[in-house]
Amino acid sequence: MLIAAIAVVHVLVSHYAVGGGLFLAMEVQHAYREKDRNYLDYLHGHARFFILLTVVFGAITGVGIWWTIGLASPLATEVLIRTFVFGWATEWVFFIVEITSAFLFFYYWGKLAEKTHVIIGWIYAIAAWISLVLITGITAFMLNPGDWATQDPSMRNFWTAFFNPQFLPQTIVRTGGSLLLSSLYIYLHASLTLRDARLRDMIATRAVKPAFFGALCVAFGAAGWHFFMPDSAQAALVSAAALNIMFALVFALSIIIVGLLYIGPYRNPGWMSPGFAISLCLFGIGAFSMGEFVREAVRKPFVVYNVVLSNQVLPQEVPSIQKDGYLQTGVWTKAFVREHYPQTLVADSIQYDQLLKLPPEDRVMLGRVLYQHHCNDCHATTDGYSAVAGLLRGRTRAQVRSTVGHLNSVFFMPPWTGRPEEAELLTDYLMTIAPPRPSGMLIGTTMEEVR
């Protein structure tokens, strides 16, 4: 959840960093050409807002995502870093170009020759868009690495990973999204800061075309995204109720946004009041946030599709861990057993039959160890996101044991990655947190029994 929260916040700003940069470059060029000093003054103020939001908040939340995924999914992060390190390094070069050009564009406003100022604006816009393309190649890989995942490891290379099936659709979506979302931010900023009705109407009219083009790109890209999704992601999209609703909401909000853009800034630019702009912006933020959440969620049970499972195990490791044991294989799980139950080890190897002979409270403790490492990456315990306790409410021990042993009978769950003895231990623990079936339900009971 922490990753999702930071990612969504970052995405809302980083798209503006791309689309807003393009807007500033285009509009400054236009204002110089028309010698519109008032518009230039407004754009200067907008550039200040842009710098404060993108260079500070956008940049640091971007680093924040990297920070968070390293803590929450180190294996997946390392796979991405190993595979794409020079993609990231290249993106860093563009990032430096962005920062330098953004500062020169803003701090030397009115001091540089007009032509030079415009060129620097365009350098920023182009560098920002290339950054988007580079990052999208990497994030798209997480949803569908295509042939890369099935290739012999010695044959894998950067380019097959980067130009994955999701690369083009997601690049189109994000390019369009940056144009669309930026127009909404621009409306918000202009409606709140501009008193000059002529300027406000002009901005409303000029920013609506990129917004429509952006919406068109989002529609095309999203269709491609859906088409090139793996089967499991397509299935998750239709079978998980929450994703269903969110997907429908994204669709509905997108139509509302386009409709409002048409009747508002396109047909009636004068309608661009703060209330109208705030509504548009909130709809946009809502659609974007839910879209990002859906995009993340459909990857289950993988963090990187077919490469890293959500519980930080490589798919090819599953059989050996099932054979050798999860507690035995994990560095920290083994250390825990070594420290607390040394009597169950012979030659530093866990004797699983001995674990089952431990007193009930120790079996529960080991079950908790398994839960913390095998399940807790995605599930809260009793309260919170996708809490396990609620999912087990009212189940019998046999049912819970069967569920643990056949975790991936539900396709969006990873397989049980441990020995049968460990499944018993985990079941012991889960039974201590599973609440009873809710009382008062009139199923299989007579009114007499209820009375």
Place this chain on the structure above:
Amino acid sequence: MYIDLTSAGVPAPFWFVQFFKWLGFTLHTIPMNLWFAGLLIGLWLHLRGNNYAKHFAGRLLRQMPIIVALGINFGIVPLLFIQVAYYKVFYPATILMAWFWLSIIGLLIPAYYGVYAYAWGVKNGAKMESWRVAAGWIACAFFLTIGFLFVNGLTLMEHVSRWPELWKNNNIAGAATGLALNITDPAVYPRWLLMFGFALGTTAVWMLVDLCVLGGEKDEAYRNWAIGFAKKLYTVSLGWTIVVWAAYIFGTWSQDLFATMFSWPIILLTLLTIGAPTVPWMTLMGVGERPLTRPTVTTLALGQFLVLGLNAATRQTVQNLNLSLYPAVLDQPTDVQWSPIAMFLIVFALGVAVIAWMLWQIPKSKSA
């Protein structure tokens, strides 16, 4: 004890990774030093200094948002390459102290905005709003804290032997709680303080770079004040680093590490690193007998770059020696990605050219 990744080797020759890690860290250190100690000095001088001190402080604090942006940006490179080559120790160490590590982001955002709030409120002669003053000081405290957390994490990364104790005291059913701050490690404090010592020196040099290269000249009296202040500041820096170096080497290095760092040929690096700050110091002390010219300032700046670069190289060496106790960490197969490396180097060269062109426009601007 560490994560194992079986899917890929190191995507570049190890020297390449080490070189860019070193280069990135050295470049990062310059602006980082200016917010680490420079911000503190700037805020103090702006509050309590004479007119000359206020002039310098105002300029430094107005430059600070750009300095912070560059520092963060340059910091990405060493962090990227540290995760390429040292992931087996980097991730577990940061996971052990996860909440503190994550708090760096939470501290950095308000610190950065605090710097902006202060910088945009600096106006010659005008009294600054108190909220801006508070924002500046909070930013300063946050940056010092961030420095401590970084040193904490990166020291823990190379002191693997400390993990079991921290894990035992900070786990729930074997899973790290992320609350294990490495404060009992004696190496943390000298490393943190050493960087502060370098930061004092970098601030002194920056003062003269600003004076002679960035147009900070006000009048002759200011020039004399700035040179005098820079001399005192660098002298404090030199004394500080000598004391902390001694505490770090004699108080925290193991016998084996000490023996290796003082054996041929590494002793050259060790001695050069310890002795390097005397180069800019002596250059600075010579100013007065001869005038402060641009070539002198360039020599000073290069000297300070040498100080920071040698320090980064020594840290890298100490890190590798500490980790050599765990062969699985550094002994990894390589699977070099030649064409992506070529792409990066070409883009890097083009990027430098584009940035150079943009910076070249500054002298042509109306403010120049």
